[in-house]
Amino acid sequence: MQFPESWLREYCNPALSTQALADTLTMGGFEVEEITPVAPAFHGIVVGEIMEAVQHPDADRLRVCKVSIGQAEPLSIVCGAPNARVGIKVPCATVGAELPPGADGKPFKIKVGKLRGVESYGMLCSAKELGIADDQSGLLELPLDAPLGVNLRDYLRLDDALLTLKLTPNLAHGLSIYGIARELSALTGAPLLPLPTPAVAVNGAQTLAVSVKDKDLCGRFSGRVINQINTQAQTPAWMVDKLARCGQRSVAPLVDISNYVMFELGQPSHIFDLDKIHGALQVRWGQAGEKLELLNGNTIEVDGKVGVISDDKQLESLAGIMGGNATAVSDTTRNVYVEAAFWWPEAIQGRSRRYAFSTDAGHRFERGVDPQRTICAIERITELVIAICGTPDTVVNPIDDQIIQLPEVKPVDLRVARAAKVIGMPISTEQCEQAFTRLQLGFKKLPSNGGDILRVTPPSYRFDIQIEEDLIEEVARIIGFNSLPDTPPIAPIIARIAPEASRSKFALRHLLADLGYQETINFSFVEESWERDLAGNNNPIHLLNPIAAPMSVMRSSLLGSLLNVLRVNLDRKATRVRLFEVGRVFKRDDSVQTTDTTVKGVHQPMHVAGLAYGDVDGRQWGQGESRVDFYDVKGDVEALFAPLVPTFVAAEHPALHPGRSAQVLLDGQAVGWVGELHPQWRQQWELSHAPVLFELDLAAALQRPVPVAKAVPKYQMVERDIAVVVQESVAFSQVQTAIARASTSIRIANSMLFDIYRPAPGQNATGVNQGEKSLAIRLTLDGAGATLTDADIDLTVSAVLKALESAVAARLRT
Structure with a gap:
């Protein structure tokens, strides 16, 4: 705001000061x-009046003006603005x-100048030249009653400052001046002027029939008819100025008055053209198929979840958000x-987003507006309407x-002892009472044997006070967060x-990164097809409220995210891609119970996954191109586990x-996978050749x-x-295991x-033979x-051959 x-x-x-006031807030x-x-x-800029404006003798677009600034002699100033004319004040x-x-960042200093032979003793300014508006079409015209010679900064109050507040949603009572x-x-103890509550004299008896059909939409509805006003009147400059400094442009006097009261009191309102209303008004939920043309020119279709105001023929307003064009x-x-009403926050929340726009009124109503403020707002609007548009x-x-x-x-009850414990400093009952008094919160002291208790009754405009912690926060605010002591922690x-x-x-x-991979970070929710195709997961964990339709399930594998990043890079002409991600995956597991870090039925381990695509070393003149294969990435996985030695099955x-x-095993336990992308998915993802991927359990890595x-x-x-002959299906890892288990008196340090x-x-x-390998x-x-003898070595080799024959049916090649 x-x-x-x-x-x-x-x-x-x-x-x-301005800065101190901002710091206090x-x-x-x-x-x-x-x-x-x-x-x-x-x-050096003052209010002046053009007394005379004649054509420059040597320039068609210049005028020589006589400008009075309240001194004995007027100033002669040459001006090229199209609106420079006699009688205006500028x-x-x-x-x-x-x-x-x-x-250039340097101030522009006014000197006596000569334009086409005519001396000029000053300059008449536009709003753009003064830096107070973007209008540079002509001179800034001031009200005709502006006093001559007065400093412009004082007259227009240009030494003012604009404060922008960043309010949290619970501070709805702060959405007004x-x-x-x-x-x-x-916060400061400075006196507060009373709320402007004029009581305008009533001299008529006309009312408009209004029927509130749904009490869960509108809790209070107030309205007044005003006849015979002049809507062609001009909005006063002081009101236009205040609205502009609140970021609201002037539209028309009635609209400006409504906006002014909203900023002043926090109560949005709406002014209907009474003669355009057909019969009585109804406040109700919309009906499917009904349409409304709004003040912004959009035509929307409502349903039973959107509140409306209608007459006997058509919809007239979108409740609590924006009026309709029919009764503008x-x-x-x-x-x-x-009209000024209290709309229930739950009935307004989210409705603006359905139609892709937001309003100041909706912003306030969906957070909560004081239901006791409607009469005051109407009286204030009436006062201003009579003053500006009255006849x-x-x-x-x-x-x-x-x-x-x-x-x-x-x-809501506040235990003083509890407040002291939460805030972390000694607090007396008197301090709490003083805080509530300054905040205009009604309270009474309850008898209690366990410490003082203050029962606070929140005012109608404080929607945020619901539990004891809310009152503790109010006490801490008034005491001042800067006053809280620096208490060292008691726990070691x-x-x-x-x-x-x-x-x-x-x-x-x-x-x-040293192995040449670049880290990527992706969403934990992915397309459901990724889970089905890449993880074989036909029952993924669905999101209740996905941010987008393709992001509807939680991932149980990181591979889909890496392939998506690969595709994005290939679309941007990348030829060699190395990616990795460290992230959490989500799998169904009924054994998991809800704790501070877990959710029932969902196992959430951390995984590390990588992808390699393109040339092994990139293009270079010294060697030909060679695409990455299974063994290149297998070596990276081995380097990742080193000095541990994983096995691959x-x-x-x-x-x-x-x-x-292959599945990656560590001490006999499966800890991940490594391999080339399946041809079916390579074709589906439109990849010219297959990337090689790995995914491992992070804890094991x-x-x-x-x-x-x-x-x-x-x-x-x-x-x-030694050379042994085995069947083609026997892996060398099986041979190594058999050698390691051979019963020998000499230690076998390595087998390669x-x-x-x-x-x-x-x-x-x-x-x-065919089907065998050596x-x-x-x-x-x-x-x-000890020194090894030939006999010892021969016995060891014989034991190894015997172990290989027993384990993998190997024979010594002759």
């Missing part, structure tokens, strides 16, 4: 987001005056009906006030040491190629064994090479595969401090 400081000080004027919960001067710095910059800085003044008075006031309006024949009729159902005022603070057997997520991210995954994917010292062998290790031989089709003479393995033997 934006408003001028001067308007606020009309009701409460504490002895504070901010610390009181009404955050001042911005302070803006009404006009930039300038001086801003006059005298010699020596400084105008606001221009594009008087509401903010009331809070400022409570105009220059020909003579009789009006002024000798104006007739003011009585107010028709219908109270259907008002919000129930529920007292013990620094947590990260376990040595794990690493942080940041270290994992840095490792992946061929398996099928819904998202991966059935012959080029964060494991890091504690280093253990090992003695350096005193004697050189011995290496022996250094060659694979397969016979050509139709060739069996090499000792390796594995050349290098064994590294450690004597553990």
Whole structure:
């Protein structure tokens, strides 16, 4: 909400500077987001009147003006504005005056000048040149009663400041000048002027029949008929100025009056052209198929969830949001009906968003407007209508006030001891009573043996006071947050040491970045088809209120998000993409119970996933292009787990190629997957070639064994090479496991595969049959401090061959 400081000080004027006033409001919960001067710095500009304007002898577009500024002799000023004419009063910059800085940032100083041979002793200014408006079509015309020679800054109150408040939704009572003044008075103790509640004399008896059909829509409806007014009158400059500084442009006198009272008192209202109303008014919920043309020119269709005001023939207004064009006031309006109502916040909330626009009235009603303010607002509007649009024949009729159902005022108890505990400082009952008195909150003291209790009855405009904590907040605001003591925590603070057997997520991210991957962050809700296709999940967790139709379920895998990012990059001509994400996934699990960090039935582990696409090393002159394959990414996964050594077992995954994917095992436990994208999904995602992906359990990837010292062998290790023949289906990991389990007296430090031989089709003479392969393995033997003999080595090799024969049906190749 934006408003001028001067308007606020009309009701409460504490002895504070602008900045101090803003700081006081901010610390009181009404955050001042911005302070803006009404006009930039300038001086030496006064009110002047053009006494004479003649054509310049040598210029068609210039006039030589005689301008009076209240001195004995008028000034001769050359002016090129099209509206420079005799009799108007305009801003006059005298010699020596400084105008606001221009594009170069330097102020413009007025000197005696000569234009086409005629001397000019000053300058007549437009609003644009003064920096107070964007209009540069001509001179800024001032009211005819503006006193000559008066400083323009004083006359237009340009030393004012605009305050912009950032109000939270519970502070509906701060959406008016008087509401903010009331809070400022409570925070500073400065006197608050009484609410403007004029009682206009009634000299007529006409009323308009109004029927409120739905009490859950409207709790109170007040209205008054005013006859014989002049709507062609001009809105006073002081009102136009105040509205402009609240960010509201002047429209017409009746509209301006309604807006002015809304900003002043916080009560939105609407003024109907009485002669355009057919019969009586009805306040009700809309009906499907009904249409309404609004004041903004839009035609909308309503239904049973939107409140309307209608007459006997058509809809006339969208309840609490905007009036209709059918009964809009105009220059020909003579009789009006002024309406002010209390609409239930629940009946207004969200209705504006349905039609893609918002209004100041709807903004206030959906947060809560004082139901006791309707009569006061109508009286204030009537006073201003008579003052601005009144005629000798104006007739003011009585107010028709219908109270259907008002919000129930529920007292709230405050335990003084509880308030002291929550705020964190000793607080007396007297301090609480003083705070409530300054806030105009009615209270009474209840007898109690366990400490003082104050029962507070919230006023009708305080929709935010519902529980004890709300009252505690009010006490803390009045005491002042700056007054709260700095109390050190009582509980001991013990620094947590990260376990040595794990690493942080940041270290994992840095490792992946070192491997050439770039991190991406995606939404946790994804398309349902991704879950079905890429995770084989036909029963995903659905969102109750998705932000968009394609984002309707929670993801159980990160692969879909990475593929989507890949597609976005490829659409922007990327040729080599490396991506990873560390994020949470969501899986159904009936064993999970609700706690502070979990939700019943939903398992939420953290995963790390990566994607590689394009060339292995990127294009370079020294070598040819080579696309990334399964083994490149498998090596990255091994580097991610190092020094732990994962194993890879061929398996099928819904998202991966059935012959080029593997499950990742760590100590025999499945911890993830790695593989090439399935051809079906590669085609569906329109990828020229398949990316390679991996997805791992984050907890497993964060494991890091504690280093253990090992003695350096005193004697050189011995290496022996063997070649064994196994079936094609036997994986080398099975061979390694069999070697490690061989019963030998000598420790086998390492077994490394250094060659694979397969016979050509139709060739069996090499000792390796079709469907078999020969594995050349290098064994590294450690004597553990003793010299190895040939006999010991032979026994060890024999034990290894025996173990291989037993485990994988291997035979020594001859």
